[in-house]
Amino acid sequence: MERKRTLIKYLFSLLFLLLGFAYAAVSQTVIQGKVVDTVTKQPLQYVSVVFKGGRGTVTDSLGNYTLQSTGKISNPTIQISYVGYITISRPIAIGKEQTINLEMETDPRAVNNVTVTTNKRAKYRNKNNPAVELIRRVIENKPINRTERYNYLQYDQYEKLEVSLSSIPEKITNSKLLRKYQFLFDNKDTVSVRGKSLMPVYLEETLSKKYYRRNPEKTKTIVTGQKQVNFGEYIDNQGVSSYLNRLVMDVDIYDNNIPLFTYQFLSPIADLGPTFYMYYIKDTVTDENGRKLIKMYFTPRNTNDLLFRGNMYITLDGNYAVQKLNMFISKNANLNWVRELHIDLDFEKSEDSRYHIKKSSVMAEAGITKSGASGFYGSRTVSYKNYVVNKPLSDSVYNGPSLVKLDKAGLHTDSFWLANRHDSLTHTESKIYSNIDSLEKMPSFRRAMAIATLLVAGYTSFGPFEVGPVNAFYSFNPIEGFKLRLGGRTTPKMSKRIYFETYGAYGFKDEKWKYFLSGTYSINNKSIYEYPLNFIRASYQKDTKIPGQELQFVSEDNFLLSFKRGKNDKLLYNDIFKLEYIHELPSHLSYTFGFKHWQHQPAGAISYSKVDTTGTVAVDHITTTELSGELRWAPHEQFYQGKVYRIPIINEYPILTLRFTAGVKGLFGSEYNYQNLNLRVEKRAYMSQLGYSDLVLEGGYIFGQLPYPLMTIHRANQTYAYQLNSYNLMNFMEFVSDHYAGVTIDHHFNGLIFNRIPLMRKLKLRELLSVKVLYGGVRDENNPNLNPALIKFPSLEGTTTSFSLSKEPYIEGSVGVGNIFKLIRVDLVKRFTYLNNPYIATIGVRTRFKFDF
Structure with missing residues (x-):
């Protein structure tokens, strides 16, 4: 009997539930229509249409809406509201489908009800605004x-x-x-x-x-x-x-x-x-x-x-x-x-x-x-x-x-x-x-511009010939001692087709003369310092170079580069003959073909030696002949052409450079066969209020067997300046690789944090964050530690000073403050790996001058 009562109870409950659903389906209220502006008759989208006190919807891009009830409606009214318009209320019939088209009028009072003031205004909020x-x-x-x-x-x-x-x-x-x-x-x-x-x-x-x-x-x-x-x-x-x-x-x-x-x-x-x-x-x-x-x-x-x-x-x-x-x-x-x-x-x-x-x-x-x-x-x-x-x-x-x-x-x-x-x-x-x-056309203006060019670019004109750069007239280093240099070049006033450049230098400690001479033929009859370039150049240089030092916008003999930290005693004496063809297209795609015959001798702390059947023998010099090709694509590139260098006007477009170099054994006394492939990608990434990052991705691979001086000697910096494209706590010639990949990120926050700190805000200082990571290595066939027939890594007082990147990546990072006196950037640089290498600095302060807005 009890089981029968329970069954009847459940049946009645199910019946009432089904009746409820049926009633709801019969009594469902559906409202549809269109909302337009009463003057223009244009549809209004995203207008709010709601059952008063209940659920609602918004109009679509054509002003149409459909509003359905899901239960009992307590108030038979819909309310239509929109920013800047008079709110409308309309009665509806419950339980029916109906069409209600509406025209809305703008409400001046609604858009005038906010008073903008700077004193004691209410706390600003996005919600319900x-x-x-x-x-x-x-x-x-x-x-x-x-x-x-x-x-x-x-x-x-x-x-x-x-x-x-x-x-x-x-x-x-x-x-x-x-x-x-x-x-x-x-x-x-x-x-x-x-x-x-x-x-x-x-x-x-x-x-x-x-x-x-x-x-x-x-x-x-x-x-x-x-x-x-x-x-x-x-x-x-x-x-x-x-x-x-x-x-x-x-x-x-x-x-x-x-x-x-x-x-x-x-x-x-x-x-x-x-x-x-x-x-x-x-x-x-x-x-x-x-x-x-x-x-x-x-x-x-x-x-x-x-x-x-x-x-x-x-x-x-x-x-x-x-x-x-x-x-x-x-x-x-x-x-x-x-x-x-x-x-x-x-x-x-x-x-x-x-x-x-x-x-x-x-x-x-x-x-x-x-x-x-x-x-x-x-x-x-x-x-x-x-x-x-x-x-x-x-x-x-x-x-x-x-x-x-x-x-x-x-x-x-x-x-x-x-x-x-x-x-x-x-x-x-x-x-x-x-x-x-x-x-x-005024002579006095021309003289003033000539003086300004001398002070800024370092060149002064004497008719069809320019003398300079002035900042390279004097320099010094531990190997050459005081070094005096004087040079110049011809201008388009002499010829728009043929250009010459030369300099002579003398080191008072090593008592050796250095010199350079080049001749250039402009194929497009334009200045070889004007875009787009299209010329053939032949040059011969007998001078010194620090291996691993790569410079931008300055010459090797710049006086300011004479001041260096640590042991600056690695130098090469170079004899270089180059023949190159450069062609830039209006699309900012350019290509270069080159021939280079290079003979160099070690100097200072560098000495070349290897082991043969007679024991350890000294190597006086290395000779190589290279054929090269380079493809560069810089879409929408912009720059200011200076007297010597192009000053880039950086934008958001990438710059890609692909270079292939082949050493040919036996060609003009070349001693090695090898092929070197390099790729470099540069890009500025804008991140709105978070600032921007300058990104550089690069990598290279060398095929063939060759001694370490011909491998990639990674860019190092032993000056006190912060260099964007070099590793600022790496010593010259510290790392070499025959294959490598690296990434550099230099991020500018543009005051994102300092703008919220009262003192920093007044000084208009800007935060900087950088990280540089370099992976690389030397294959066994090119490792002098495993192949005694190759030239040994250099050493000082019995301690090796050059290494491969075989154990872990080289990593350095920095935090900096920019816009000091609107011109100075100061970075605290920290080195995170290879901390046991000799004669290194693990932390340092570097500065950089930059004119910026």
Whole structure:
């Protein structure tokens, strides 16, 4: 009986449960419809539609929504809310399917209810903040507002880049020494910037046609016109143009990061914008076409970070696009020299109801001090016209390099520029070209530039011949003692085809003469110091070299390199004949073919010896003949061409270098057969607010049997300077390898941590972190410890001083502080492996000078 009662109880329970489900299915409420703006009739997406007091949904990109109940509804009302609009409530019928279309009106009171103040304002929060909700809508809609949303796009672009001297003191302009240059001072602009008197000194204009194709993705720029001032032979005018355009690049507000002054500034509508910015809705405004916009103010949470503050105007037609933007950097931002930076962007609505950028203007002022009247003022204005959307073009338009400059681009007359400029030049701007042309022809200006070139680059001209570099005239080391050197080279004034370079040097301790002589033939009839290179060079050098020392932007005999730490007693006497062909292509792909006959003798602590049937014998010298080929690819490479070296303008693009060298036994007395393959990859990786890292990956492998002096002698540094491409706690000739792989990471935090520490924040110091790891080794066939017929590793007082990397990788790391006095970097370097090697330093302080923004 009890079991029967229990069964009946469960059956009734199941029946009531089924009846509940049936009732719920019958009484389910389904609401669907569309939400649009009451004025524009444009659909509104992400509008919140909820059962009052219950669950809800949001509209899709077309403004459509569907809302279903899952249980009993206590309040027969739906509520529709959206940032900047009046909230709507509508009654509904419970248990039925119904369609409710809605039109929403903007609410000025809703967008004016935030007062921006700097004193005692409420704690800022992202949660339940209508301004943050709106900016998230802007971020979510970035894909439909970018150029990449189109299959095809083309437009005309005009750029104007101008640099001026601002507010020059009258004591200078009225100086008797500068009386000849009064025509420059008379050409002043007192209108463009309120309170500033500007004297233009540089102007560059570019007209181009831009093409974009999404699939396969390709951007093509055809430069149809280009014009810039020319300061003459003493300045790399193309390098100046590249450097200035690198400092102030195109501003795309829809990118997460905006590149300026070699840094990456976080966009106010970046994906991580709400983490680093604060937003405030200030007003609802109407543009000249009657469209309603929300005016939003944004400001950094930390004013020392590389962020902006300003106002943006956001459309309310469902696009959530930026229609106008005015922003500037905080005066507290961790930047050197830059006093002000303003960016103005204007967009216009196109036929497809999207917004295209119409004009971009970037204006910056820089000076030695943050305050003060005098300084430099620069501006870059870009205007855009004649947009054509989704018009397919033939593949021939997109094929080839991304940037093409027409041959006639720099040859246009004034009438062409008058007809094709998007904006006319002001009276002051129109006189820049003629003024700088007159300046460049003045003998006094040429003399001043010659003196400046001597002080900066170390060369001074005597007609068709230059003497220098001055910093190599005198040096010293333990082997040669005092070393005097004098040299020079010819210039294009003598010939654009044939160039000669030479020097002579004498060491007063070893009492030996050294010298160098080269002859170069320019195939493209251009300067061999001007891109793109295309020449053949033959040279002969009889001089010394420290094995394992690799230098950048300085010569071997630079006076400052004479000061070294530890035992600096390893030297080679070299006799080198080289024949090389170098060809650079406009795409920044270059190749080099070379022939090298090299004979060298050891000096100082280095001595060559090996074991044969008669015992240990001394080796006086090594002779080798090499054939080589190198392939280098540096897409979008930019640099400033100095008198001797190219100074790179680093960007985000990689640089790849592949080199193959073959030693040929028996060719001109060569003693060894071997093949050496090397690959090097360099890349700067930008990480937004985390700073950036300079990465280097390299590796090499040598095939064949050869003595250690012909193997890879790893780059070492025994100076007190911090060298980026060398191992700063490795001794010269300490490690050699016939196969190796290495990685270097040099990370710059740009003040990420110090900006939050009061004292550090005022000093504008910047944190640095570096690590260098090197794997390598010597195969048994090339190991002198296992093969007595090979030249032994060098030793000092019976202790071996050169080694292979067979046990573990060589590792060193450093922590540093940069931007000291805006110029100095100091690193504390620590060596982590091979700590028992003789005559080494395991820790040290190294410095480096660098001009940076």
